[in-house]
Amino acid sequence: MKSKDRYNNYWRTNIKYVSTLLSIWFTFSFLFGIILKDFLNQFSIAGFKLGFWFAQQGSIYVFVILIFTYVILMNNLDKKFGFKK
Amino acid sequence: MSIQSWTYVLVGITFSIYIAIAIWSRVQSTKEFYVAGGGVGAWANGMATAADWMSAASFISMAGIISFAGYDGAVYLMGWTGGYVLLALLLAPYLRKFGKFTVPEFIGDRYYSNNARLVAVFCALLVSFTYVAGQMRGVGIVFSRFLEVDINTGVIIGMLIVLFYAVLGGMKGITYTQVAQYCVLIFAFMVPAIFISIQMTGNPIPQLGFGSEISDGSSTYLLDKLDNLNVELGFNEYTDNTKPLIDIFAITLALMVGTAGLPHVIVRFFTVKKVADARKSAGIALLLIAILYTTAPAVAAFARTNLLETISTKSYKDIPQWFKKWENTGLIIFDDLDNDGMIDYTNDDSNELYVDRDIMVLANPEIANLPNWVVALVAAGGLAAALSTAAGLLLVISASVSHDLIKRVYYPEISEKGELVAARISAFFAVCIAGYFGINPPGFVAAVVALAFGLAAASFFPAIVMGIFYKKMNKEGAICGMLAGIGLMLFYMLKFKFDFFGGGLSEDYWFGISPEGFGSVAMILNFIVSFAVMKFTSPTPKKIKDIVDNIRIPENE
Numbered sequence: 001m002k003s004k005d006r007y008n009n010y011w012r013t014n015i016k017y018v019s020t021l022l023s024i025w026f027t028f029s030f031l032f033g034i035i036l037k038d039f040l041n042q043f044s045i046a047g048f049k050l051g052f053w054f055a056q057q058g059s060i061y062v063f064v065i066l067i068f069t070y071v072i073l074m075n076n077l078d079k080k081f082g083f084k085k
Numbered sequence: 086m087s088i089q090s091w092t093y094v095l096v097g098i099t100f101s102i103y104i105a106i107a108i109w110s111r112v113q114s115t116k117e118f119y120v121a122g123g124g125v126g127a128w129a130n131g132m133a134t135a136a137d138w139m140s141a142a143s144f145i146s147m148a149g150i151i152s153f154a155g156y157d158g159a160v161y162l163m164g165w166t167g168g169y170v171l172l173a174l175l176l177a178p179y180l181r182k183f184g185k186f187t188v189p190e191f192i193g194d195r196y197y198s199n200n201a202r203l204v205a206v207f208c209a210l211l212v213s214f215t216y217v218a219g220q221m222r223g224v225g226i227v228f229s230r231f232l233e234v235d236i237n238t239g240v241i242i243g244m245l246i247v248l249f250y251a252v253l254g255g256m257k258g259i260t261y262t263q264v265a266q267y268c269v270l271i272f273a274f275m276v277p278a279i280f281i282s283i284q285m286t287g288n289p290i291p292q293l294g295f296g297s298e299i300s301d302g303s304s305t306y307l308l309d310k311l312d313n314l315n316v317e318l319g320f321n322e323y324t325d326n327t328k329p330l331i332d333i334f335a336i337t338l339a340l341m342v343g344t345a346g347l348p349h350v351i352v353r354f355f356t357v358k359k360v361a362d363a364r365k366s367a368g369i370a371l372l373l374i375a376i377l378y379t380t381a382p383a384v385a386a387f388a389r390t391n392l393l394e395t396i397s398t399k400s401y402k403d404i405p406q407w408f409k410k411w412e413n414t415g416l417i418i419f420d421d422l423d424n425d426g427m428i429d430y431t432n433d434d435s436n437e438l439y440v441d442r443d444i445m446v447l448a449n450p451e452i453a454n455l456p457n458w459v460v461a462l463v464a465a466g467g468l469a470a471a472l473s474t475a476a477g478l479l480l481v482i483s484a485s486v487s488h489d490l491i492k493r494v495y496y497p498e499i500s501e502k503g504e505l506v507a508a509r510i511s512a513f514f515a516v517c518i519a520g521y522f523g524i525n526p527p528g529f530v531a532a533v534v535a536l537a538f539g540l541a542a543a544s545f546f547p548a549i550v551m552g553i554f555y556k557k558m559n560k561e562g563a564i565c566g567m568l569a570g571i572g573l574m575l576f577y578m579l580k581f582k583f584d585f586f587g588g589g590l591s592e593d594y595w596f597g598i599s600p601e602g603f604g605s606v607a608m609i610l611n612f613i614v615s616f617a618v619m620k621f622t623s624p625t626p627k628k629i630k631d632i633v634d635n636i637r638i639p640e641n642e
Contacts, residue, residue, distance in 0.1 A: 018174045025170045029163045034334050047296040047306030052324040055159035056382040060166045060375050067173045067368035083639045
C-alpha cells in the first residue's frame with residue numbers, strides 16, 4: 001500500500017510539472033507569437049516588433065529553457081522518491 | 086583555389102570521415118543495429134538527434150522560405166522546435182523506459198494487438214518514405230549545384246554513401262556519423278551567417294544583428310528598412326502575416342505535434358542509457374537545433390534585404406557575376422517584359438524576376454562576396470544535413486520491416502543472425518526506393534516534408550500519448566483513431582495537393598486551414614474517434630495497465 005501511495009504521489013507531481021510547463025509553452029508560442037501578434041507588434045525591443053520577435057526568436061529560447069527546467073525538476077523528484085541510483 | 090576545387094576537397098574530407106566512422110562502428114547484434122546497443126551518452130544522442138532532425142529542408146530551404154514569407158516563416162521556426170517540448174515532457178522518457186526497439190513495437194505491445202502494430206508499421210513507412218524522398222533530392226541538388234554533376238548522379242552518390250554506413254553500422258554507425266554531421270552542418274550554416282551579419286549590421290551575432298541598425302550610416306533598423314522595401318515593391322510588410330492567423334496556428338501545431346510523432350526522431354531516445362538521459366538529451370538536442378533555428382530567420386532577413394538592394398530596379402548589364410551563374414541553373418529567371426533592360430521585381434503582373442527559394446542559403450555566400458572556401462563549406466553542410474536525416478529514416482524503414490513485420494508478426498522464430506541479415510537487406514531496398522523517389526521527386530523538398538508531419542501528427546502522436554497517460558485507452562479505440570486520423574489526412578492531402586476527389590483551391594479549405602496545417606484537425610479527429618470507440622468496447626486488460634504503471638516510473642523497485 002505504501003508503495004502504491006508513493007507511486008501516485010510521484011505521478012501526480014509529474015503531471016503537475018508537465019501541465020504547468022505546457023501552459024507556458026502555449027503562452028509564449030501560440031498566444032504571444034500568433035494570437036496576440038498584431039497587438040504586441042505595436043511595441044518594439046531594439047529593432048524588433050515584439051510579436052514578430054516572439055514568433056521568430058523568443059519562443060524558441062523559451063522552449064529550450066522549458067526542457068532544461070523539466071530536466072532539473074524531474075531529476076530532483078527522482079531523487080526525492082528514491083529512483084536515483 | 087576555385088569554388089569547385091574547394092568543394093571537392095571539403096566534401097571529400099567529410100565523406101572520408103563518415104566512411105571511417107562506419108567501418109569503426111560495424112555491428113554484430115540486432116540490439117546494436119536497432120538502438121546502438123542502448124549505450125549512447127546524452128550529449129552524443131543530443132548531437133545525433135539534432136543532425137537527424139535538421140534535414141535538407143532545414144538547411145537548404147528554410148531560410149529561403151522565411152525570406153519570401155516574412156512573418157509567416159514562423160510556422161517552421163516554432164513548429165520544428167516546439168515539438169521538442171512535447172517530446173521531452175510527454176514521450177521520450179516513457180518510451181525509453183519501455184525499452185524496446187521501434188515505435189510500432191510500442192504501439193503493438195501497449196495496445197496488445199498485431200493489428201495495431203500493422204497499422205503503426207503502415208503509418209511509419211508512409212511517413213518515412215514521404216520524408217526520405219525529399220532528402221535524397223536535397224543530396225542531388227547540392228551535388229548538381231556545386232560539383233556540376235547531373236542531379237541524378239548526385240542522388241546515386243548519396244545513396245551509395247548512406248548505404249555503406251547504414252547497412253554496415255545500423256543505428257550505431259548512423260549515430261556517430263550524425264554526431265560528425267552535426268558539427269559539419271552547424272559550422273557550415275553559422276560561418277556565412279556571421280560574416281553576413283557583420284557586413285550588414287556590424288554585429289557578429291546574427292540573432293542580434295537581425296534587430297540592429299543597418300550599417301550604411303542611415304541609422305534605420307534592418308527590419309524597418311525591409312518592411313519599407315517590401316511595401317514599396319507591392320509586397321506585404323515583412324513582419325506581418327500573409328496567411329490567415331488560423332492557418333498559421335494550425336500549421337504550427339501540426340508541425341510541433343508531427344515532430345514529436347516522427348518515428349525517426351522518437352527512436353533516437355531508445356538509444357540512451359537511462360530515463361534521465363532521455364530527458365536531458367532532448368534538451369541538448371533542442372539547444373543545438375535552436376542555434377540554427379534562431380540564426381535562420383536572421384539569414385532570411387539579411388538575404389532578402391541584400392536581394393532587394395542589389396537586384397531590384399538595377400540594370401541587367403551591371404548585374405553581379407553570381408546572378409548569371411545561377412541563371413544558368415534555372416534557379417534565377419529574368420524575363421525583361423518591358424524591354425527596358427532593368428530588373429523589375431514586384432508583386433504583380435509586371436514582375437520580371439523569379440528567384441528559387443533554395444538560392445537564399447546556397448548562393449548567399451556568393452551574394453555577400455565571401456571567400457571561396459565558405460561557399461564550398463555550405464555544400465558540405467547541405468550534404469551532411471540531407472545524409473544524416475536520410476540515414477535515420479532508412480533505419481526506421483528497415484527496422485519496421487525486419488523487426489515489426491518479420492520478427493514480431495510473420496516469422497517470430499527467426500534467429501538473431503537471420504533478423505540482422507533481414508534488417509540489412511531491407512535497409513538496402515529502402516535506399517533503392519528512396520533513390521528512386523529522389524530521381525523522380527514528388528514536388529519540391531519542403532512541401533513534401535511538411536506533409537509528412539501532418540501524417541505523423543494524425544497517427545502516432547495521439548496513440549502514443551494516450552498509451553502513456555490514459556490507461557483506459559484500449560486497442561479498438563487506438564486502432565480506429567489512427568485509421569481515422571491518417572485516412573482524413575490522406576484524403577485532404579490528395580484532394581488539395583494532388584487534385585483527387587474533385588480537387589479544390591485555397592478558398593475551399595476547410596476552416597481556412599491548408600493541407601500543411603490539416604494534421605492538427607486530423608489529430609483532433611484521432612482523439613475523438615479513439616474516445617468514442619473506447620466507450621463501446623471492452624476495457625484494457627489488467628496486464629497492460631501494469632505495463633503502463635511500469636513505464637511511468639524511471640526505475641523498477
